[in-house]
Amino acid sequence: MRIQQETIHDFNDPLRRSHAEAFAYLKIQLEDQGHSTDSILTKLMNFQVAIPSWALGAGGTRFGRFSTGGEPGNLDQKIEDVGLLHALTRSAGAISLHIPWDIPEDSASTRQLAESFDLVFDAVNSNTFQDQHSQALSYKFGSLAHSSQPERQQAIDHNIEVIRYGKELGSQSITVWLADGSSFPGQLNFRKALEHTRESLQSIYQHLPGDWKMYIEYKPYEPNFYSTVIQDWGTSFLLANACGPKAFTLVDLGHHLPNTNIEQIVATLMWQGKLGGFHFNDSKYGDDDLTVGCIKPYQLFLIFNELVYGMENNRSGNPDLAWMIDASHNLKDPLEDLLQSLEAIRLAFAQAMIVDRKALEGARQANDVTMAQEILQQAYRTDVRPLLREARLRSGAALDPLQLYRKLNVRQQLINDRGATTVATGL
Numbered sequence: 001m002r003i004q005q006e007t008i009h010d011f012n013d014p015l016r017r018s019h020a021e022a023f024a025y026l027k028i029q030l031e032d033q034g035h036s037t038d039s040i041l042t043k044l045m046n047f048q049v050a051i052p053s054w055a056l057g058a059g060g061t062r063f064g065r066f067s068t069g070g071e072p073g074n075l076d077q078k079i080e081d082v083g084l085l086h087a088l089t090r091s092a093g094a095i096s097l098h099i100p101w102d103i104p105e106d107s108a109s110t111r112q113l114a115e116s117f118d119l120v121f122d123a124v125n126s127n128t129f130q131d132q133h134s135q136a137l138s139y140k141f142g143s144l145a146h147s148s149q150p151e152r153q154q155a156i157d158h159n160i161e162v163i164r165y166g167k168e169l170g171s172q173s174i175t176v177w178l179a180d181g182s183s184f185p186g187q188l189n190f191r192k193a194l195e196h197t198r199e200s201l202q203s204i205y206q207h208l209p210g211d212w213k214m215y216i217e218y219k220p221y222e223p224n225f226y227s228t229v230i231q232d233w234g235t236s237f238l239l240a241n242a243c244g245p246k247a248f249t250l251v252d253l254g255h256h257l258p259n260t261n262i263e264q265i266v267a268t269l270m271w272q273g274k275l276g277g278f279h280f281n282d283s284k285y286g287d288d289d290l291t292v293g294c295i296k297p298y299q300l301f302l303i304f305n306e307l308v309y310g311m312e313n314n315r316s317g318n319p320d321l322a323w324m325i326d327a328s329h330n331l332k333d334p335l336e337d338l339l340q341s342l343e344a345i346r347l348a349f350a351q352a353m354i355v356d357r358k359a360l361e362g363a364r365q366a367n368d369v370t371m372a373q374e375i376l377q378q379a380y381r382t383d384v385r386p387l388l389r390e391a392r393l394r395s396g397a398a399l400d401p402l403q404l405y406r407k408l409n410v411r412q413q414l415i416n417d418r419g420a421t422t423v424a425t426g427l
């Protein structure tokens with residue numbers, strides 16, 4: 001299914017007048033505060049968030065799985081779904097694949113299909129957290145950190161294969177997330193496991209093309225419950241440094257213990273030029289994979305506040321960040337959920353861009369704690385949705401993507417085309 005530009009135009013028409021009023025009001029407010037709305041809009045229009053192939057179906061990572069119907073059953077259909085999101089929002093211009101779930105049969109035609117939706121391939125993701133039918137050795141007790149060399153080598157070879165597929169598709173980065181760890185005290189020699197991981201990552205790094213990056217993700221627990229080899233940002237940072245200048249830490253919002261100060265982690269990594277990418281989701285308790293911004297929108301704003309500061313004060317050469325939504329859950333239509341996540345991410349980004357940074361630094365220098373808090377909350381409490389709508393209007397997207405999605409009965413059309421019981425591959 002493809003959404004035509006004309007459909008979007010017709011949908012926007014009756015909404016234009018009230019949008020124009022709201023935008024004009026906000027524009028005056030922002031310009032009186034010294035902001036250039038055009039520059040904010042340009043940044044918003046350029047801000048693209050990758051959609052992972054595994055977020056397009058109902059999640060299967062927890063206990064049960066309840067299909068929404070019309071789920072994509074192959075790689076082409078996954079690309080089509082991201083194409084829908086991108087047509088509606090013009091802000092989801094990339095797809096992130098998971099190998100072996102998304103091995104392209106014919107890379108050239110897969111690339112062509114993506115291009116026809118104006119999509120590029122974001123980071124490719126390796127998978128050594130589950131066994132595949134065809135593999136010789138099991139990852140039950142680890143992969144890159146495994147106590148025995150043949151298992152480690154198999155996992156290294158898999159990652160090299162993932163890079164090869166990524167090259168064929170025009171991707172320029174690989175994300176490594178390891179489930180390796182232990183569930184019981186005594187099970188693992190911590191030091192050996194970390195040394196093995198470092199050596200394995202270094203072997204993969206040797207196969208990284210010159211213009212590629214490697215992102216090393218961390219997670220404190222799950223699926224292992226006693227220890228995870230790459231448990232936190234510090235361990236990831238240490239490994240990225242051991243690999244070299246093309247390796248970076250990747251922050252996944254859900255991969256922290258409760259109440260961790262994630263914005264401070266962002267500031268530290270950007271100071272060191274080692275923050276590579278970001279996975280968005282939200283959570284109440286752990287790695288809940290909930291819609292971005294649905295539980296802790298203020299935290300998301302505080303994180304973006306550091307990201308924007310880091311990007312504006314990039315003295316250590318932090319690379320452009322890879323942005324991706326990493327969520328997958330059971331209840332909502334996955335495409336609607338992703339539309340909500342995209343909106344929440346862009347909202348936090350826009351709010352962070354209107355923080356009065358000069359006044360904030362002044363308040364900090366004067367130790368005016370009250371005013372520092374006020375300045376942040378002033379930005380957070382500004383309704384910046386007209387900015388998001390204006391950015392969409394200027395880039396040819398729908399003023400209200402979710403409303404148009406429902407109006408077009410997209411899910412029902414997908415069910416008609418693909419059936420009610422399809423299962424997104426790999427989940």
Ligand SMILES: [Mn+2]
Pocket residue numbers: 217252279326
């Ligand atoms: Mn992730």
